[in-house]
Amino acid sequence: MDIDFDSQHIWHPYSAMPAQSKPLPVVSAEGVYIKLADGRRLIDGMSSWWACIHGYNHPVLNAAIQKQLADMAHVMFGGLTHEPAISLAKKLVDITAEPLQHVFFADSGSVGVEVAMKMAAQYCFEQGQHAKNRFLTFRQGYHGDTFGAMSVCDPVTGMHHKFSRLLNQHIFIESPRCGFHETWQAHYVDELEQQLADHHEEIIAVIFEPVVQGAGGMNFYHANYLKAARELCDRYGVLLIFDEIATGFGRTGEMFAYQHAQVIPDILVLGKALTGGYMTLSAVLTNAQIAQGIQEPFMHGPTFMANPLACAVANASVELLLNDGWQINIKRIERQLKQELTRCSELGPIKSVRVLGAIGVVEFNQAPDWSVVQNYLVADGVWLRPFKNLLYTMPPYIINEQQLTYLTDSIYKTLSQL
Ligand SMILES: *Cc1c(COP(=O)(O)O)cnc(C)c1O
Numbered sequence: 001m002d003i004d005f006d007s008q009h010i011w012h013p014y015s016a017m018p019a020q021s022k023p024l025p026v027v028s029a030e031g032v033y034i035k036l037a038d039g040r041r042l043i044d045g046m047s048s049w050w051a052c053i054h055g056y057n058h059p060v061l062n063a064a065i066q067k068q069l070a071d072m073a074h075v076m077f078g079g080l081t082h083e084p085a086i087s088l089a090k091k092l093v094d095i096t097a098e099p100l101q102h103v104f105f106a107d108s109g110s111v112g113v114e115v116a117m118k119m120a121a122q123y124c125f126e127q128g129q130h131a132k133n134r135f136l137t138f139r140q141g142y143h144g145d146t147f148g149a150m151s152v153c154d155p156v157t158g159m160h161h162k163f164s165r166l167l168n169q170h171i172f173i174e175s176p177r178c179g180f181h182e183t184w185q186a187h188y189v190d191e192l193e194q195q196l197a198d199h200h201e202e203i204i205a206v207i208f209e210p211v212v213q214g215a216g217g218m219n220f221y222h223a224n225y226l227k228a229a230r231e232l233c234d235r236y237g238v239l240l241i242f243d244e245i246a247t248g249f250g251r252t253g254e255m256f257a258y259q260h261a262q263v264i265p266d267i268l269v270l271g272k273a274l275t276g277g278y279m280t281l282s283a284v285l286t287n288a289q290i291a292q293g294i295q296e297p298f299m300h301g302p303t304f305m306a307n308p309l310a311c312a313v314a315n316a317s318v319e320l321l322l323n324d325g326w327q328i329n330i331k332r333i334e335r336q337l338k339q340e341l342t343r344c345s346e347l348g349p350i351k352s353v354r355v356l357g358a359i360g361v362v363e364f365n366q367a368p369d370w371s372v373v374q375n376y377l378v379a380d381g382v383w384l385r386p387f388k389n390l391l392y393t394m395p396p397y398i399i400n401e402q403q404l405t406y407l408t409d410s411i412y413k414t415l416s417q418l
Helices: 003-009 059-071 083-095 109-126 161-166 186-199 224-236 288-293 308-323 326-346 370-380 401-416
Strands: 026-030 033-036 041-044 102-106 134-138 171-173 203-208 239-243 267-270 282-286 350-356 359-364 390-393
Touching: 041 401, 059 308, 083 102, 083 282, 083 308, 102 109, 102 288, 109 203, 109 239, 109 267, 109 282, 109 288, 134 186, 171 186, 186 203, 186 224, 203 224, 224 239, 326 350, 326 359, 326 401, 359 401, 370 401, 390 401
Parallel strands: 134 171, 134 203, 203 239, 239 267
Antiparallel strands: 026 033, 033 041, 102 282, 267 282, 350 359, 359 390
8 A cells, every 4th residue: 555645645634744643454353353564453442433333344224325326326315215215214213212203314423513503593694584693502513524514613722723714703611510410519510501591592502512512622412401401491492402313322321412301402414334334424303393494495405415335224223222232232331431441540640541431531630641651552552543641432332341452441541641
């Protein structure tokens, strides 16, 4: 593989040109393992960024794509439709909360967030709420890299402060600081209440990641924030959008993170694990009030909308998840992560070790040299991608007990050597 060409000519996520460090060449992947060109195998502790929940090269998912490929890889969705899109929409309507009955398929998580924001905005405009022109969100959020999504990412620590001059100015409130298992106090939502009281006439919607703030800092927070947000949004006539692109499909221990609070958003965005990590696809679901409240055409329609290959593999992935006793699996991973990662907190400059569902996080007071950490891990046969002051794992759900122990041992050993 021409790695030098790669480093000189191809951008990788969040990297400079030429690349500061060389990417590892991958030739194949199977189950929880990524195979490198030199023959080494790495256990993937990242699920390729939350997506690859059933592991790589899964026979059922492969077959679903192959079957669809024999019929058609793609056809435009304007004026045409197909079975993979209809079955997938039915499934999503079925497994999400009852009011979420209408589905928009978009190309990626970021575009799904754009669609959700546009949907909420067009709804408000058509209701004659012309003063509404802003969104409200928590700090430390992450919603994607396109402009609309960027505008609701954390304005300071996010990756997008460089573009702040080009972004619409939305309202940011303190990120949720009551942990998932900590004791709830009503004053935690004072700022949310105050901002909604002061600005509800300008606010289209409140948008956030329920229960787990992912790329913004792996913050696991109390489900009562969701309840409070729902109540306050109802009181002040503001829509509520949940970005479950990372948390959806079982990752936090519930099928969707909003189920920790039994709170239903007006708009729900799904992505990442939707296709089992095979292809890019997102889905935006909403209720009848919004779907029917938008009477003019909804102005969005990507070229590859509802791509049949992506819908076919998403159908297979959702079915696999439902038939696989997913909740028992997540509980098993959660228990094991708790047992095996907790000891990392004895290792000196660690701020906290926390686990929720199939997510394990080791947070440092100060970030160590991650390139050193990553070299140790790779030499040991483990693939993780730490960022900020966080070393974290969200393994594929099919990881077995031994493989997970190998992963957590490797984390412990690596941190002991720092
Ligand atoms: C990854 C992510 C996105 C962006 O999705 P892409 O498919 O990378 O565009 C948006 N929101 C959340 C919560 C995410 O984790």
